[in-house]
Every structure is written in structure tokens, then in C-alpha cells.
Amino acid sequence: MMGNLFVIAITAILMENFVLSKFLGICPFLGVSKKLKTALGMGAAVTFVIVLSAIVTWCVQRFLLVPLKLEYLQTIAFILIIASLVQFVEMALMKLVPPLYESLGIYLPLITTNCAVLGSAILIQDNNYTFIEGVVYAFASSIGFMLAMVMFAGVRERLEDSDIPEFLKGFPITLISASLLSLAFFGFQGLKF
Amino acid sequence: MIKAILLAALVLGGMGVLFGIILGIASKVFHVDKDERVGMILQVLPCANCGGCGYAGCSAYAEAVVKGTASPSGCIVGGETCVSKVADIMGVQATTKEKKVARVKCGGNCFEAPAKYEYIGVQSCVSAARIAGGPKNCEYGCFGLGSCAKVCPADAISMSNGIAYVIESKCVACGLCVSTCPRRIIELVPASKEYTVVCNSKAKGAKVTKVCDVGCIGCKMCEKACPNGAITVEDNRAKIDYTKCTNCGLCSEKCPRKIIKKF
Numbered sequence: 414m415m416g417n418l419f420v421i422a423i424t425a426i427l428m429e430n431f432v433l434s435k436f437l438g439i440c441p442f443l444g445v446s447k448k449l450k451t452a453l454g455m456g457a458a459v460t461f462v463i464v465l466s467a468i469v470t471w472c473v474q475r476f477l478l479v480p481l482k483l484e485y486l487q488t489i490a491f492i493l494i495i496a497s498l499v500q501f502v503e504m505a506l507m508k509l510v511p512p513l514y515e516s517l518g519i520y521l522p523l524i525t526t527n528c529a530v531l532g533s534a535i536l537i538q539d540n541n542y543t544f545i546e547g548v549v550y551a552f553a554s555s556i557g558f559m560l561a562m563v564m565f566a567g568v569r570e571r572l573e574d575s576d577i578p579e580f581l582k583g584f585p586i587t588l589i590s591a592s593l594l595s596l597a598f599f600g601f602q603g604l605k606f
Numbered sequence: 607m608i609k610a611i612l613l614a615a616l617v618l619g620g621m622g623v624l625f626g627i628i629l630g631i632a633s634k635v636f637h638v639d640k641d642e643r644v645g646m647i648l649q650v651l652p653c654a655n656c657g658g659c660g661y662a663g664c665s666a667y668a669e670a671v672v673k674g675t676a677s678p679s680g681c682i683v684g685g686e687t688c689v690s691k692v693a694d695i696m697g698v699q700a701t702t703k704e705k706k707v708a709r710v711k712c713g714g715n716c717f718e719a720p721a722k723y724e725y726i727g728v729q730s731c732v733s734a735a736r737i738a739g740g741p742k743n744c745e746y747g748c749f750g751l752g753s754c755a756k757v758c759p760a761d762a763i764s765m766s767n768g769i770a771y772v773i774e775s776k777c778v779a780c781g782l783c784v785s786t787c788p789r790r791i792i793e794l795v796p797a798s799k800e801y802t803v804v805c806n807s808k809a810k811g812a813k814v815t816k817v818c819d820v821g822c823i824g825c826k827m828c829e830k831a832c833p834n835g836a837i838t839v840e841d842n843r844a845k846i847d848y849t850k851c852t853n854c855g856l857c858s859e860k861c862p863r864k865i866i867k868k869f
Contacts, residue, residue: 473621483617490618497625501632508636574728 421546422553423604431529431554432561433598438529442562443587445520452566456559458520460552463533465502466495467551470534471544491534492526499525529558565594643695644668650691652684656759658780671696682706683778706779706794708762708772712748713804713865716768719744719818725751735788743817746807748791754783774869800853800868801846803828808841820865828857828866 431437438459445455470491478484503521506514524530533554537547568590577586647668655663659680661670670676671692678692685705725734725741731753734740740749750768762776763783772783774797784792791806803822807814811823824842831837836850837857844857844866858866 477617481613481617483614486614486618490621493618493621493625497629500629504629504632504636507638574730574733576729 418546418549421542421550425550425553426557426560427598427601428604429554430557430561430598430601431532432558433595435532437532438527438558441520441523441527441529442558442565443584443591445523446562446566447569449563449566449570452562453559455520455523456555456562459524459527459529459558460555462495462499462502462521462524462527463530463551463555463558464548466491466498466530466534467537467547468544469494469498471537471542471547474538487535487538488531491531495530495534496525529555561594561598565591568594641672643672646695647671647692650684650688650695651681652688652778654683654759654778654780656683656778656780656782658682658778658782683780705797707774707777707797707869708779708781708783708792709795709802709804709869710748710754710770710772711791711793711802711804711806712746712769712789713820713867714742714744714747714769714818715766716750718820719747721768725749730756731786732788740789744807744814744821745809746789746791746805747818747821748787748789753786753788754792757782757786796848798853799846799848799851801851801855801858801866802869803837803844803846803865804867805843805863805865807843810842814842820863822865823863825862827860827862831856831860 425431429435432439432442441455441459446452473490473494474484474487478486478490483490499521503514506521533551536554537550540550542550569587572586572590581589644665645668648665651664651668653664659667659676659682661667661676661680667676667680671678671680678696678698679689681688681692682705684692720743721741722738722743723741725737727733727737729751731749731751734749734751739745742749748769750765750770752763752765752770754770755763755765759780759782760776760778762773762778764771764773770783770792772792779794779797781794784790784794789806793802795802805814805818805820805822807818807821809817809821811825814821814823822843824839824844826839828837828844829839833854833856834850834852836847836852837844838847839845844861846857846866855868858864858868
């Protein structure tokens with residue numbers, strides 16, 4: 414049981430990294446990775462939302478959609494759930510934990526329609542994970558997301574100080590660096606359990 | 607067939623209504639009172655988030671004003687109109703600040719003040735300053751690597767021939783360039799004052815002439831020319847006291863090196 418969960422976690426973090434292998438959540442990956450601090454904040458917010466939404470979507474799928482044979486509504490139902498959940502969490506945080514809201518608040522609206530969140534909810538169903546497995550997978554994959562964000566923020570902070578040819582400045586060099594990081598992560602494909 | 611469609615609509619619609627109700631209740635339960643003045647102040651601020659006021663951004667400054675910890679005249683960028691609007695919202699008398707601009711106190715470009723060595727490292731003045739006192743013969747001059755231009759939120763600094771120039775119409779006087787420059791040669795001066803000494807060298811006259819064709823040699827011609835006593839030579843360089851300067855321009859005419867420039 415524990416071994417199984419460990420395999421799921423390592424697979425989600427390294428071999429099937431959301432950003433670098435599955436290419437999910439590219440928008441925040443490129444948008445908020447300019448500074449290490451914002452990358453960490455975004456990573457934490459995504460972790461929070463992915464785990465929460467995994468719990469709720471798993472319950473809705475198993476106890477509502479499957480019994481009523483409405484699996485084909487999965488995507489639209491999950492989007493609805495995630496969007497409302499993020500809104501709810503934002504309001505609750507603002508009232509109950511203001512310091513956490515201060516640090517995560519500005520990123521939360523960005524996550525409402527983040528494909529990494531929807532992706533993890535759907536992949537959990539595709540892989541037929543149990544509840545515990547699903548939660549572990551959601552947590553691990555968002556840790557993978559945060560890892561990629563933080564690593565890339567480090568790369569970009571270095572890029573700021575580098576002498577980059579004029580025609581590569583800005584997005585071109587960012588995309589090239591991202592692809593190199595992604596290639597590096599393909600090395601983990603060799604890890605097979 | 608109809609039953610399946612109805613069921614799907616019912617389930618999704620039901621979920622939508624349920625979430626709507628939950629969010630509606632939540633917005634009441636988790637309601638946080640926000641002073642509406644924060645939003646109003648934010649609307650009149652420039653929202654450049656330059657940090658020139660000392661706060662993390664315009665919204666942080668707006669909150670501080672409402673709390674009473676910041677003065678309504680803290681925003682230099684917005685100028686008088688912004689200050690008076692903020693003061694109106696807060697219901698206090700406006701104390702306007704004079705509009706300032708940043709000026710680079712160095713005129714030694716790559717022809718007039720040659721380089722000591724060719725610097726090919728990280729393109730940042732702070733890094734360059736660490737290598738043998740910087741790549742310029744003059745110990746006080748601009749490196750021209752553009753660290754100030756990079757931090758400028760208003761895009762008001764341009765680099766040409768190896769020194770920085772401030773485009774005054776764009777300058778918002780946030781002071782970021784002043785604190786970034788490792789040589790401290792950028793100064794905020796009142797925008798209404800037209801003359802600035804474009805040299806910051808504390809070196810003695812003979813040494814200055816060796817390293818730069820347009821450096822201040824501390825000859826005190828300007829000091830004698832000024833009818834108001836606004837210009838004095840301290841540490842071998844001329845310095846204008848802007849509270850006394852009347853824009854007469856006599857110092858500029860008398861300067862033998864032509865380095866008191868009109869902006």
C-alpha cells in the first residue's frame with residue numbers, strides 16, 4: 414500500500430511532471446516564474462487548490478456522476494466545481510486567514526481555469542485511483558508543478574543578468590530554456606518501477 | 607432520450623444552483639469590511655506600482671493612507687493633481703510636493719572619458735563596479751551599462767555613447783535609479799530648476815583633466831559668477847543649492863569646461 418503510494422508520488426513529481434512532461438499549466442509556468450518568491454507563492458496556491466479540488470471532484474464523480482451514468486459530463490462538471498471552489502476558498506481565506514490570503518490571494522483567481530487543476534482531477538479518474546491514491550497523486554503532481562516553477566524561476570533570474578542576443582530577448586529565450594529543462598526531465602523516463 | 611437530457615441538465619443545473627447558493631452564503635458569512643476610500647484612492651493614483659512612496663505598490667500605499675500611516679502627499683509620481691485628489695478623498699488639506707526629475711551628474715561619454723579596460727562581464731553596473739573600481743578611468747563617472755535604465759518603471763532613461771540620459775518628460779521621480787546607481791551620480795532635483803552640474807568627481811583638478819575632458823576641476827568660476835550664492839565648490843566639484851538658484855544661467859556661461867548644463 415505505502416509502496417504503491419510512493420510509486421504514484423515519484424511518478425507524478427519526476428517522470429510525469431505536469432509542466433515538463435505533460436505540458437499542463439504552461440501559462441502560470443511562464444507567467445509567474447520571473448521571481449523565485451512569486452513562483453513559490455503560485456506553487457503553494459496551486460498545491461492547495463489541486464488537493465482540495467481532487468477531494469471534491471473524486472467524491473462528485475464516484476457518488477454522483479457514476480451512479481447516474483453521467484460520466485460524459487465529467488469535464489464541464491469538474492470545471493464548475495473547480496471554479497466555485499476557488500471562489501469559495503478565496504472568500505474563506507480573506508476572512509479566516511488573512512496572512513495566507515495576502516500571500517496566495519493574488520494567484521487564486523489565476524487558478525480558476527488552470528488546466529493543471531482540471532488535468533489532475535481528470536487524470537485521477539482516468540487512472541481509476543482510490544480516494545487516498547487520488548489525494549496523494551494530486552499532492553505529488555502539484556509538488557512537481559512547484560518544483561518546475563521554482564527551478565525555472567532560478568533559471569530566469571540568471572537569464573536576467575545574462576548577455577542575451579537582442580533577437581532572443583524576452584519570450585524566445587524563455588521558451589528555449591523551458592524546452593531544455595523539459596528535455597532534462599525526460600531523463601527521468603528511465604526510472605521504471 | 608429526453609430523460610437522459612433532462613437528467614443531465616438537472617444534475618448540472620442542480621450543481622450550479624447549489625454552488626451558487628453556497629457562494630452567496632459564503633460571501634455574506636465571510637464578508638470583510640473594506641474601507642471604500644481605499645478603492646477611491648487607488649483610482650486616482652497612477653497605478654505604476656513604482657514603489658517610490660516607500661510602499662509595496664499603489665494599493666499598499668492607498669491602504670496606508672486610509673489607515674493614517676502615510677501622508678496623502680506621498681505619491682510623487684502623480685504630481686499635484688493626484689495629491690489634491692487623494693487629499694480630497696481623505697478630507698484633509700493638500701500639502702503639495704514640488705515636482706522633481708532625476709538628473710545624471712556625469713557627462714563623460716566614451717569619447718571624453720575613456721575606459722580603463724574593456725568590460726565584458728554581466729551587463730550590470732553593480733557587477734562592473736566590483737572589478738578594479740569599475741571600467742572607467744574616472745573613479746566617479748557613469749559606466750553606461752544601464753542598470754538605472756533597467757529599473758526605471760517609466761522607461762525614462764536611455765543610454766547613449768556610454769552614459770545615461772534621463773528623458774525628463776517621462777521621468778516620474780520615483781528615485782529607483784538614484785538608489786540603484788553604484789556610483790550615486792543620479793540626483794533628484796526640482797523640475798523647475800534648469801541648471802545642473804554634470805560632474806560628480808571629487809578628484810582634484812589635475813587628476814580630473816587626465817581622465818576626462820568634461821570633468822569639474824573646482825576652479826570656482828561659477829561660485830564667483832553666481833549672484834545669489836547658490837553654487838559652491840565642495841570636495842573639488844561645483845554643487846548647486848536649489849533653494850537659492852534662480853535659473854539665471856550665469857554659472858553656465860562662466861564655466862570653462864561647459865559642464866553646467868541647461869536641461
